[in-house]
Amino acid sequence: MMPYLRSMLTLPPGHDPDIARHFRRNFFANGMDMMTWLLGMSFMSISAIMPVYVRHLTDSPLIFGLIPALTDFGWFAPQLFLAPYVERLPRKYPWVMVLGAIERVPYLVLPLAVIALDRLPNNTAVVIFMILWMWKAFGSGFVATPWQEMLAKVIPVSNRGRFFGFANLSGQLLGVGGSALAVAILATMTYPYNFALSFAVGALGIWASYGFIALTREPTRPAATHSQRINREYGQRLLAILRRDVNFRTYLFSRWLAYFGSMATGFIAVYAVQQFQLPDSVAAVYTGILYAASVVGYGLGGALGDRWGHRRVMQLAGVMWITALSTMLLVTITQATWLLYVVFALLGFGNAVGVVSDFNLAMEFGPEAERPTYVGLARTSTGPALLIAPLIGGLIAQSIGYPAVFATSLLFAACGLYLLTRRVKEPRHLEKFESETGFLPS
Numbered sequence: 001m002m003p004y005l006r007s008m009l010t011l012p013p014g015h016d017p018d019i020a021r022h023f024r025r026n027f028f029a030n031g032m033d034m035m036t037w038l039l040g041m042s043f044m045s046i047s048a049i050m051p052v053y054v055r056h057l058t059d060s061p062l063i064f065g066l067i068p069a070l071t072d073f074g075w076f077a078p079q080l081f082l083a084p085y086v087e088r089l090p091r092k093y094p095w096v097m098v099l100g101a102i103e104r105v106p107y108l109v110l111p112l113a114v115i116a117l118d119r120l121p122n123n124t125a126v127v128i129f130m131i132l133w134m135w136k137a138f139g140s141g142f143v144a145t146p147w148q149e150m151l152a153k154v155i156p157v158s159n160r161g162r163f164f165g166f167a168n169l170s171g172q173l174l175g176v177g178g179s180a181l182a183v184a185i186l187a188t189m190t191y192p193y194n195f196a197l198s199f200a201v202g203a204l205g206i207w208a209s210y211g212f213i214a215l216t217r218e219p220t221r222p223a224a225t226h227s228q229r230i231n232r233e234y235g236q237r238l239l240a241i242l243r244r245d246v247n248f249r250t251y252l253f254s255r256w257l258a259y260f261g262s263m264a265t266g267f268i269a270v271y272a273v274q275q276f277q278l279p280d281s282v283a284a285v286y287t288g289i290l291y292a293a294s295v296v297g298y299g300l301g302g303a304l305g306d307r308w309g310h311r312r313v314m315q316l317a318g319v320m321w322i323t324a325l326s327t328m329l330l331v332t333i334t335q336a337t338w339l340l341y342v343v344f345a346l347l348g349f350g351n352a353v354g355v356v357s358d359f360n361l362a363m364e365f366g367p368e369a370e371r372p373t374y375v376g377l378a379r380t381s382t383g384p385a386l387l388i389a390p391l392i393g394g395l396i397a398q399s400i401g402y403p404a405v406f407a408t409s410l411l412f413a414a415c416g417l418y419l420l421t422r423r424v425k426e427p428r429h430l431e432k433f434e435s436e437t438g439f440l441p442s
Contacts, residue, residue: 008162018219026154029215031167038171040205042178043198045287048269052283053195065394068266069387074137076383082145083376092150093218103139106132111200118192165302172294179288187281248365254419259385261413263393271402290348297352309426310357318417320350325410332403364427
């Protein structure tokens with residue numbers, strides 16, 4: 001264990017002295033940021049607790065689908081449009097602090113809003129909740145690009161996979177404890193005060209993460225000379241990247257299919273509670289299983305990604321999600337509720353290794369000077385899939401039923417995994433091949 005920790009905290013020779021000087025401090029600050037954020041989110045899990053809460057406001061599958069849809073679309077959509085501005089910033093840290101504070105405002109409001117919404121007509125309550133959720137979702141999207149680029153600068157690629165793996169693993173361990181406390185809160189208090197207290201405790205973790213990220217030390221660097229504003233020329237530059245970089249373009253197609261394959265995520269807990277008349281507290285139990293399985297996933301995902309490449313780890317994530325969906329279909333046939341624990345364990349593990357590698361893989365396409373544009377393009381161009389897919393899932397659930405959602409999701413997930421496996425090449429291997437030969441393999 002100690003050699004592994006030392007390897008995480010030690011940079012190989014040849015790194016910039018300013019980066020090396022503050023590396024351990026930045027590793028701690030940003031690791032604690034992620035850990036306390038994940039602890040906070042264990043009290044308001046998007047996959048389990050939040051959909052079960054919203055079930056008290058509405059029985060519409062479309063609204064259940066909107067929770068993960070807005071979360072993911074809000075995170076992805078703004079990133080490309082901010083990329084050219086972020087490229088021109090010699091330091092990203094000031095923007096991370098300003099936009100990070102704006103992002104966290106809804107977490108302060110939500111606990112009080114939960115109590116107030118219980119006294120309003122359901123339609124009004126749903127509208128107000130969704131406004132808060134949109135603020136939260138797009139707030140995350142606006143801070144995403146400067147935050148990712150700041151992390152990419154202060155945590156070099158040689159240690160980045162292990163950083164994300166360790167930070168997420170530790171955060172998930174804290175989240176298991178948080179989920180246990182959330183079970184007690186949701187089971188012992190009456191609605192809506194149980195959800196209000198759970199969200200309030202979660203907000204403490206979210207704001208604690210802000211204090212830790214403030215400790216980051218980011219060196220100043222000259223702004224990118226090629227960077228430009230959002231205009232016709234910038235659009236042509238994006239199209240040129242897509243035309244010339246076949247591997248990157250194919251990767252984006254595979255992500256579209258994979259995100260359509262994730263349309264079932266927001267419906268699993270709701271289906272379980274409605275179909276088997278389970279209590280609200282079971283949502284926190286499922287969250288605990290998600291976090292516990294994620295501990296293993298994040299621990300393996302970062303280390304394997306650094307060693308083997310993140311494309312291969314993303315394949316593992318795809319296999320786990322396909323297995324989870326197959327098990328969920330088995331639940332609908334056998335009505336065996338114990339299999340739901342297996343589903344959430346597979347979902348937690350697959351999501352963990354997928355998040356680590358999806359986050360890192362996008363950073364490895366293209367030259368370093370264009371990294372914000374590549375990352376932004378990877379996020380924004382696939383963002384519509386994350387918005388559309390759960391809405392389609394909601395329509396399918398409303399008109400046909402939840403089992404049809406799980407089956408449709410399974411079909412898309414299998415297609416996405418096939419394309420990733422057969423057509424996408426590991427970008428770090430292509431970069432090495434190009435540096436040695438002077439050209440890219442076809």
